Amino acid sequence: xxxxxxxxxxxxxxxxxxxxxxxxxxxxxxxxxxxxxxxxxxxxxxxxxxxxxxxxxxxxxxxxxxxxxxxxxxxxxxxxxxxxxxxxxxxxxxxxxxxxxxxxxxxxxxxxxxxxxxxxxxxxxxxxxxxxxxxxxxxxxxxxxxxxxxxxxxxxxxxxxxxxxxxxxxxxxxxxxxxxxxxxxxxxxxxxxxxxxxxxxxxxxxxxxxxxxxxxxxxxxxxxxxxxxxxxxxxxxxxxxxxxxxxxxxxxxxxxxxxxxxxxxxxxxxxxxxxxxxxxxxxxxxxxxxxxxxxxxxxxxxxxxxxxxxxxxxxxxxxxxxxxxxxxxxxxxxxxxxxxxxxxxxxxxxxxxxxxxxxxxxxxxxxxxxxxxxxxxxxxxxxxxxxxxxxxxxxxxxxxxxxxxxxxxxxxxxxxxxxxxxxxxxxxxxxxxxxxxxxxxxxxxxxxxxxxxxxxxxxxxxxxxxxxxxxxxxxxxxxxxxxxx
Numbered sequence: 385x386x387x388x389x390x391x392x393x394x395x396x397x398x399x400x401x402x403x404x405x406x407x408x409x410x411x412x413x414x415x416x417x418x419x420x421x422x423x424x425x426x427x428x429x430x431x432x433x434x435x436x437x438x439x440x441x442x443x444x445x446x447x448x449x450x451x452x453x454x455x456x457x458x459x460x461x462x463x464x465x466x467x468x469x470x471x472x473x474x475x476x477x478x479x480x481x482x483x484x485x486x487x488x489x490x491x492x493x494x495x496x497x498x499x500x501x502x503x504x505x506x507x508x509x510x511x512x513x514x515x516x517x518x519x520x521x522x523x524x525x526x527x528x529x530x531x532x533x534x535x536x537x538x539x540x541x542x543x544x545x546x547x548x549x550x551x552x553x554x555x556x557x558x559x560x561x562x563x564x565x566x567x568x569x570x571x572x573x574x575x576x577x578x579x580x581x582x583x584x585x586x587x588x589x590x591x592x593x594x595x596x597x598x599x600x601x602x603x604x605x606x607x608x609x610x611x612x613x614x615x616x617x618x619x620x621x622x623x624x625x626x627x628x629x630x631x632x633x634x635x636x637x638x639x640x641x642x643x644x645x646x647x648x649x650x651x652x653x654x655x656x657x658x659x660x661x662x663x664x665x666x667x668x669x670x671x672x673x674x675x676x677x678x679x680x681x682x683x684x685x686x687x688x689x690x691x692x693x694x695x696x697x698x699x700x701x702x703x704x705x706x707x708x709x710x711x712x713x714x715x716x717x718x719x720x721x722x723x724x725x726x727x728x729x730x731x732x733x734x735x736x737x738x739x740x741x742x743x744x745x746x747x748x749x750x751x752x753x754x755x756x757x758x759x760x761x762x763x764x765x766x767x768x769x770x771x772x773x774x775x776x777x778x779x780x781x782x783x784x785x786x787x788x789x790x791x792x793x794x795x796x797x798x799x800x801x802x803x804x805x806x807x808x809x810x811x812x813x814x815x816x817x818x819x820x821x822x823x824x825x826x827x828x829x830x831x832x833x834x835x836x837x838x839x840x841x842x843x844x845x846x847x848x849x850x851x852x853x854x855x856x857x858x859x860x861x862x863x864x865x866x867x868x869x
Contacts, residue, residue: 397526398530398650400530401529402647405533405534408534408537408538409537410640412537413702415544416544417629417702417705419547419548420553420629422705423625424629425632425633426624426627427493427554427625429620429628429631429635430496430620431558433613433617434617435506435507437609437617438479438486438504439479439480439508439510439511440612441605441606442475442478442479442480442507442511443511443514444595445597445598445599445602446472450468450515450519453597461519462580462581463590465516465582466585467590468594470591472515476507476511476512480504480507483504490621491621495555496625499554499555502558502559502562506558506562507565509565509568512569513532513569513572516529516573517529519576520576528571532569535567536564540564542560543556543559543564603743606750609750611750611780612776614754615631616628616631619631619761623766630706630708630709630766631766631770633706634698634712636701637697638713638716638717638720638723641686648679650731652672652675652728652731656668656731656732656736657734660737660792669794673794673796675728679728680801681800681849683720683721683724683725684805684807685807685811686721686724688808688811689837690714691714691717692815692832693823693833693836694714694717695710695823696826697713700826709766711767712767715767715773716770718774719774722774725781726777729785730742732794733784736792738791741787742784742787745779745783745784749776749783752775753775753779756772804849806847806849807849810840815836
């Protein structure tokens with residue numbers, strides 16, 4: 385199998401694995417929210433968020449460094465993998481291991497404190513897995529990565545079902561989360577050992593070299609962490625767990641939706657990079673412009689349609705107890721639209737090798753977002769948290785667009801916006817003429833989502849806002865013909 389075929393094969397596996405994992409996660413979420421209730425799910429969200437703060441810090445930029453080190457021609461794979469594995473163990477145990485100690489110093493319930501203690505295990509193994517993922521990515525063999533991720537979700541879903549039937553509660557679910565993470569690690573470890581023998585290496589001199597490369601990324605991650613997690617963390621300290629649960633339910637839907645632009649951007653990144661480094665400016669700009677067009681096509685109906693259907697979506701995913709999360713989701717859907725856009729342009733920043741230029745933006749966004757959260761959350765609770773999230777995503781989006789414009793001279797063409805807006809208004813008119821009581825049932829909401837999507841796409845097609853050859857033109861690396869607009 386040649387390189388192009390391997391890349392295509394691995395892309396299909398990665399996308400399929402992500403879709404299956406997302407579906408399984410959504411099913412688990414639906415069961416958890418109904419069983420735990422808003423307050424119980426708030427405790428889960430608080431515990432999960434608290435441990436994730438330490439886990440993100442423990443990454444220390446090594447995820448990106450792994451791929452970079454392994455991609456160097458003539459790299460000693462065994463030395464790199466074994467030393468990264470040893471360094472990962474130290475950082476994971478050292479930093480994630482602090483979570484149970486710090487949680488007891490905060491005014492959380494015993495249930496949350498115990499959930500953090502048990503759940504910490506669930507965050508250690510994914511950090512170790514990242515070393516193996518880097519190896520599989522480099523060798524274009526992502527089947528094992530996808531298999532491990534799907535297995536993780538299957539085991540957790542089973543744990544959720546057992547916890548509900550046996551009334552093990554939150555602690556049972558956190559235990560299941562840790563067991564699922566362990567099994568995922570064992571799958572990675574087993575298959576990588578069939579390729580290369582894994583041992584823990586303690587070459588401290590080499591560790592220092594690795595950390596010299598990773599520390600700028602670690603700073604970026606820390607400030608990125610502030611605007612990603614500060615909303616839920618501050619909400620858990622300043623408001624009730626029921627409010628955290630409502631916000632957490634809406635935010636989980638956002639996380640599922642946000643996985644889509646990362647899959648798309650991951651497909652586009654190598655094409656943009658190849659065009660940029662081969663000095664094919666025409667190809668680079670055409671691919672980025674058409675990708676932006678498709679992003680705009682996706683986010684307008686998502687945001688506008690979501691304003692009508694948010695309550696129904698919350699009811700389907702979380703249950704009627706979470707009705708108050710509908711407005712939260714309406715606000716957060718604006719953030720989703722910004723995530724779609726920022727994801728495309730931050731990947732473009734990577735494509736033109738200007739990652740360091742965006743560090744300042746992450747620092748500014750982290751500090752200013754924290755200040756905004758401290759101002760809004762005490763007054764407006766989860767609404768303030770949602771508004772702060774929209775601001776933070778807007779700040780990163782603007783920064784990424786500016787950097788791409790400045791260093792690659794890419795000027796976005798927005799002439800597709802009127803067509804997209806017109807189609808969105810037609811979709812809105814369709815939703816307005818449908819009686820509101822039709823949205824009160826799960827089947828009615830699902831039917832409306834599908835019907836509204838069909839109306840939007842049909843309208844867009846009729847006014848020539850989308851062309852069937854657009855996506856093929858983007859993904860076909862050998863096609864240098866003009867892209868239709």
